[in-house]
Amino acid sequence: MTSSAQIFAAFAGLGLLTLVPAVAVAQDGPPPAIIRSATIVERDMARTITTPASVVARNDARIAAEASGRITFIAEAGDRIEAGGLIAQMDDRQARIALDESRARLARATANGDYQSAEAARFESLARNGTVPPTRLREVELARDLALQDVREARSAVSRAELELERTRILAPFAGRVVERLIQAGELSAPGRDIARIVDIDHKEAVAQAPVAIAPYLSLGQEVVLSMGEGGSTTAPIRAIIPVGDAVSRTFEVRIDLAGSDWIVGSAARAAFPAETPxxxxxxxxxxxxxRSNGAFIFTVDADNIAHQIAVTAGVRDNGFIAIAGDVAAGQRVVVSGAETLSDGRMVQELGEDA
Incomplete structure (x- = not known):
């Protein structure tokens, strides 16, 4: 019996030793929760209203021909054209021939004008000496004036021929990309026929129809938020406000500057406008x-890294922030990641930036 008691006592002692660490863990509690935190701030915020918007180019034009002729070259769809760059070229042989003829007539008229002017000057000198009668002088002066008029007419004809030659080159009025060819090389064109569509993709804007009621809260240069589904969101200034409302929809047009953005022309977006004074x-x-179903709350973190659950009332949203009201103050740390598993009074540990 003595040996059995000793063995039992030994096992009992071992059992007590294995229970000690478990009791110590229970007393220490769970390990700190890993979180990320931010700071509660003060911001000028206002209730917003969201309306549909469309991304458009400020310059979008169908370029038409000004002359008749066969197309010998036209830029490919997708080509970038600088302002004044060549979009299409017509057969210019006839225009060049007409220009050469006009220049030849100008040279002939100029030579005749110079001769008649010299003759008029000589006869004026003779008339002062009384060598020729006044009637003869008037005849020479008339011939000089007619010759000078011929020179002016010939010079105008040259300018007209140069203009016709220029019209065989269809140039871009602004920098952009060719998005559609409306005629093919080899086809005959006529004045007024569309040649190509060119779009300025560097100067874009979003066009939105805003309710007339929020007009007092909008101004030029004011920053508004534009979102495009999974394409993200951006903040951009109001470029123009068209102060004419539609009598049926009670809306007016607002244009938001998107210059330099990578949004595609024609994209659908949504614009958030303030509906009250911030x-x-x-x-x-x-x-x-x-x-949650029972309300909204946040977790603040005190100086001892203890989390505290605080009920709040959520308000308007603006550029990644949401207004809150409750027992909170500016400057308090608030949990932004890891709050799902937190409980009131639990110790937390900030996750490092390199994690």
Missing amino acids: RTQLAAPYDAVIL
């Missing part, structure tokens, strides 16, 4: 607010 409010990042 006021200073406490705000936290979107991810800080946890929405």
Whole structure:
């Protein structure tokens, strides 16, 4: 019996030793929760209204021909054309022949004009000496004036021929890309026929129809948020406000500058406009607010890295922030990642930037 008791006591001692660490862990509690945090800030925010918008180019034109002729060259769709660059070329042989003829007539008229002017000057000198009668002088002066008029007419004909030659070259009125060829090389063109469509993709804007009621809260240069589904969002200034409302829809046009953006012309977007005068409010990042069926709340972190659950009232959203009202203050740390598994009073640990 003595040996059995000793063995039992030994096993009991071992059992007590294995229970000690478990009790110690239970007393220490769970390890700190890993979180990321941000700071509650004060921002000027206002309730917004979202309306559909379309991305358009500020310069979008169908370029038409000004002369008749056969197309010998036309730029490919997708080609970038600088302002004044060649979009299409017509057969210019007839125009060049007409220009040569006009220049020849100008040279002939100029030579005759020079001769008649010299003759008029000689007869004026003779008339002062009384060598020739006045009637003869008037005849010579008339011939000189007619010759000079011929020179002016011939010079105008040269300018007209040069213009006709220029019209065989269809040039871009602004820099852009050819998005559609409306005629092919070898086809005959006529004045007014569309040749190509060119779009300025460097100067884009979003066009939105905003309710007339929010007109007092909009101004030129004001920053608004544009979103395009999974394409993300951007902040851009209002470039133009068209102060004429539609009598049926009670909306007016607002144009938002998108110069330099990579949004594709023709894309659908949504524009968020303020519907009231902005006021200073406490705000936290979107991810800080946890929405549940019983309300909204956030987790703040104190100086001892202890999380505290605080009920808040969520307000307007603006550029990644959401207005909150409750027992919070500007400058408090708020959990933005890892709050899903937190509980009130739990210790937390900030996740490093390199993690």
